[in-house]
Amino acid sequence: MQQQAEKRLLEQSYRLFIANEKDYAILMLDTDGRIISWNEGATQIKGYREHEVLGRHFSLFYPAEDVRNGKPAFELAEAVRTGRFEVEGWRVRKDGSLFFASLIITAFRDEDGNLQGFGKITRDISARKKAEEHLAETLAELRRSNEELEQFAAIASHDLQEPLRMVASYTQLLARRYTGRLDQDADEFIAYAVAGSTRLQKMIEDLLTYARVGRRSPAQRKASSDRALQEAIGNLSVGIEECGAMITSDALPAIAVEPGELVTVFQNLIGNALKYRRTETPRIHISAKQGQSNDWIFTVQDNGVGIEAEYFQKIFVLFQRLHGGGGSEGTGIGLAVCKKTVERLGGRIWVESQPGVGSTFSFALPEEGRR
Numbered sequence: 001m002q003q004q005a006e007k008r009l010l011e012q013s014y015r016l017f018i019a020n021e022k023d024y025a026i027l028m029l030d031t032d033g034r035i036i037s038w039n040e041g042a043t044q045i046k047g048y049r050e051h052e053v054l055g056r057h058f059s060l061f062y063p064a065e066d067v068r069n070g071k072p073a074f075e076l077a078e079a080v081r082t083g084r085f086e087v088e089g090w091r092v093r094k095d096g097s098l099f100f101a102s103l104i105i106t107a108f109r110d111e112d113g114n115l116q117g118f119g120k121i122t123r124d125i126s127a128r129k130k131a132e133e134h135l136a137e138t139l140a141e142l143r144r145s146n147e148e149l150e151q152f153a154a155i156a157s158h159d160l161q162e163p164l165r166m167v168a169s170y171t172q173l174l175a176r177r178y179t180g181r182l183d184q185d186a187d188e189f190i191a192y193a194v195a196g197s198t199r200l201q202k203m204i205e206d207l208l209t210y211a212r213v214g215r216r217s218p219a220q221r222k223a224s225s226d227r228a229l230q231e232a233i234g235n236l237s238v239g240i241e242e243c244g245a246m247i248t249s250d251a252l253p254a255i256a257v258e259p260g261e262l263v264t265v266f267q268n269l270i271g272n273a274l275k276y277r278r279t280e281t282p283r284i285h286i287s288a289k290q291g292q293s294n295d296w297i298f299t300v301q302d303n304g305v306g307i308e309a310e311y312f313q314k315i316f317v318l319f320q321r322l323h324g325g326g327g328s329e330g331t332g333i334g335l336a337v338c339k340k341t342v343e344r345l346g347g348r349i350w351v352e353s354q355p356g357v358g359s360t361f362s363f364a365l366p367e368e369g370r371r
Contacts, residue, residue, distance in 0.1 A: 029119075031118075033118070244281055316349070
């Protein structure tokens with residue numbers, strides 16, 4: 001009768017995880033917690049052979065501190081009380097090494113409700129535990145990096161900008177007073193100093209913009225994309241007027257975003273088109289269409305200089321500029337700001353382009369905010 005009961009309990013236990021049996025340590029315990037059956041998976045995970053453990057208490061696999069604290073007895077009691085107990089924790093192999101385990105203990109009863117024993121299934125999830133710990137460390141490092149970036153932003157906003165502003169002011173003063181009064185080399189050197197200080201000021205301002213993206217949780221409410229676009233165009237009005245750019249747009253949807261961040265994306269993409277234009281009149285068109293994943297896909301299309309396909313990913317990286325000199329005054333931060341902003345809003349951004357024809361920047365945003 002005892003053997004038949006053990007066989008019946010073992011079969012019931014196996015049915016819980018019959019697939020991939022070798023990945024699981026499957027034990028049968030008597031009512032006191034002593035081991036009465038053992039499978040090959042248990043040998044692979046715990047290191048013991050069957051004859052080494054039969055009749056011994058299952059607390060054999062628990063760290064000494066857990067045994068002192070009564071954890072094995074508690075787990076059996078919970079299985080008796082609820083019928084099934086699940087837990088994750090450290091367990092001990094035959095060689096003394098620890099592994100992190102996922103454990104299920106099931107209490108088995110006869111037809112009259114009398115406790116007959118327990119089925120115990122253990123799986124080694126050390127790899128998952130290690131991955132979770134690595135992820136936690138990575139997130140902690142990311143938080144530290146973000147804090148350092150915010151600290152840099154605070155320093156840049158005061159400690160860097162103030163002396164730079166003084167340098168820029170004096171070099172501009174030199175240019176106004178002495179251009180044409182010294183030799184040609186002096187005029188050239190002064191021009192370089194003015195251009196360099198001005199560019200550095202713009203780079204610091206753009207870095208501050210990049211650092212501030214994500215420092216506050218944006219308010220998720222329906223906002224007019226049309227209004228955000230018009231604000232961005234208004235901010236760029238001087239540059240638009242100088243080059244005679246023609247900007248057109250279709251009707252744009254209302255989506256759940258913080259309006260200021262959408263203005264930032266439009267402003268950087270349109271500003272990019274103004275900077276990297278050809279000699280002909282810049283033509284920029286903004287449109288939007290419903291995507292297949294309950295999102296809206298916005299496009300900013302221009303007739304500018306275009307981009308080689310090999311650089312489609314590079315241009316979204318901080319400080320990456322593909323065009324230097326001439327009238328191109330970018331710092332290589334604007335598209336990185338767009339990418340960071342769009343991804344923070346739960347979307348994605350990409351580009352399609354043909355050199356000498358123009359570029360189409362697209363970004364997709366969820367209609368109902370971040371998912």
